[in-house]
Amino acid sequence: MSKSLQAIRGMNDILPEQTPLWRYFESTVARLLDNYGYKQIRMPIVEFTELFKRSIGEVTDIVEKEMYTFEDRNGDSLTLRPEGTAACVRAVLEHGITGGGQVQKLWYIGPMFRHERPQKGRYRQFHQIGLEVFNLDGPDIDAELIIMTWRLWGELGIRDAVKLELNSLGTSESRGRYREALVEYLSAHHDKLDEDSQRRLKTNPLRVLDTKNADTQAVLVDAPKMADYLDDESRAHFEGLKARLDAVGIPYVLNPKLVRGLDYYSKTVFEWVTDKLGAQGTVCAGGRYDGLVEQMGGKPTPGVGFAMGIERLVLMLETLEQIPAEISRQVDVYLCAFGEEAELAGLALAERVRDQLPNLRLQVNAGAGSFKSQFKKADKSGALYALILGDDEMAGQVVGFKPLRGQGEQQSIAWDALAAHLATCVVQG
Template identity: 95%
Template sequence: MSKSLQAIRGMNDILPEQTPLWRYFEATVARLLDNYGYKQIRMPIVEFTELFKRSIGEVTDIVEKEMYTFEDRNGDSLTLRPEGTAACVRAVLEHGITGGGQTQKLWYIGPMFRHERPQKGRYRQFHQIGCEVFNLDGPDIDAELIVLTWRLWGQLGIRDAVKLELNSLGTSESRGRYREALVEFLSAHLDKLDEDSQRRLKTNPLRVLDTKNADTQAVLVDAPKMADYLDDESRTHFEGLKARLDAAGIPYVINPKLVRGLDYYSKTVFEWVTDKLGAQGTVCAGGRYDGLVEQMGGKPTTGVGFAMGIERLILLLETLEQIPEEISRQVDVYLCAFGEAAELAALTLSEKVRDQLPNLRLQINAGAGSFKSQFKKADKSGALYALILGDDELAQQVVGFKPLRGQGEQQSIAFDALAAHLATCIVQG
């Protein structure tokens, strides 16, 4: 017997009962970004593999272990995008939209792909919303990105569940000096490091700071601190960012071990974290990458951005029960029609109502059925009101109007007064 078809592990369907919350979240973010002057860009989900090797770094976990890479029929090595920044940088370079020092404030949304071990809040196909800003080098734009996410958390009702962590990685030169000091220190404690940290010490030593191993974390207590190696420019930039966050009243903590997992970051790095989702605590993260555009073949261009994980934020909304009541209801009014003549009249009437109330969610019964069965479907739809149209109503040019949620008697409404009556009732409902 053949095996039943199913989705690939870690790549999940988003079912009809789940999509209203996704649409609400996506619309809330899109509206906020529009209000802050960000413009949407859409990139392909497949890029040449070299793009990610050059940008993310060949010794990162993503490139070494997690990318979905394959050869196409032309023999080119292609990769499903594991993150959005590199693809966005490639796009702005290819189309020249940051040339001549043009400022660009961009955002994107879509699926990303990493071959990780699936668990709650971590998937192999996951979705992100990201922002990228080019040709602005001050701490003011770093602060704006954080401020707008703070505003988003307020709009979603999750501010009390998230915490902002900050750090500065300095310039590549100061980071290099710190890397040397860190390697020297950790090499003297090599026998106390976990196996993964020993490997990272040779390939990407800053990632040792990110370890979850308790023994290695104990060693790191006495390790050199990045702040002691910052150059004056990075220190001034970081102080400017903190001053702006203080002025905006946004609480934060300095996390000297925050390095992020990608090679291209410099100066500001930040994460919004929560303790409500178990091990997968980061819901939004980003930072500055002033050398990335030049590294990818462009002229020196500053950049800063962030990405937020939609699945984790949806999970956080569900965990905190911050789901607006109106999005759980997909139908406002359900129209029941009995008999062919009534069905024809219902179609005409419903379209006239839609012309007058374009935002009304009106569903007509399909598939005929008895009075009992149609009312059962009306109730199951979640509608606030049922409309009833049969031969008697049709003869009088009225429609029965019955509340399905709460108090209220059935009444008859004239065809030409129906839209106005619904507008009043739906607002009140």
């Protein structure tokens, strides 16, 4: 017997009963970003592998172990994008939209790919919404990104379940000095480090700071602190960010071990974390990357951005039961028609109503069926009301109007008055 076809491990179908919550989340974010003046950009999901090696860093876990890389028929090495910032930078450079100091405030949405061990909240194909801002170098834009997410958490009803962690990584020069001090300290305690941290000590020592190993964490207690190596510019920038967050009233925690997993970060880094999702605690993270555009061949261009994981935030909404009641209902009104003449009239009537009420979710029964079977489908659809067209209604040019979710008797509504009646019932009922 042939093996049944199924999705690749860690790449999941999002089924019809799940998509209303996804659409609610995505539309909430899109509306918020529109209100703050951000414009959407859409990039390919496949890029040349060199893009990610140059931007993320060849000795990062992502590039070394997690990327989906393959050769195409031309022999080019291509990679499914593991994150969005590098692709966005490539796009703005290719099209010259940041030249001459032009400020760009961009956002994107779509799937990312990393070959990780699948678990709840961590998948091989996952979806992100990301923001990138170019040619603004002050702490005010860093603060705006954080303030926007704070407002989003409030709109979604999850503000009490998340915590903001902040750090500054300084400039590349100050970070280099800190790296030297950290390597010297950790080398003196090499035997106490876990195996993964010993490897990172040689390749990406700052990543040792976010280890989950308890023994290594104990070693880090007395390790040098990044704050002691910050240059004056980075320190002033960080103080400016904190002052703005304080002015708005956004609480935060300073986390000196917060380094993020990508080489291109500088100065501000931040994470929104939660304890409601088990091991996968980060729901949104980002920071400043002032040297990345130049590193990728462009002119010096300040940049800052973040990405949020849609799967984790949807899971949070489910876990905290912050799902608006209206999104569970996909149909407002269900039209039942009995007989060919009624079916034809019902189609025409439904289209006239849709012309007048374009936001009404009106489903017309398909497949004919008895009175009982059509009403069963109307009830299963979740509709608030059923419309009925039979011989008697056709004769009087009326439609039967029957509440399905509450009290109320069936009424007869004239065809030309139906849209006005539905507007009142569905909006106010």
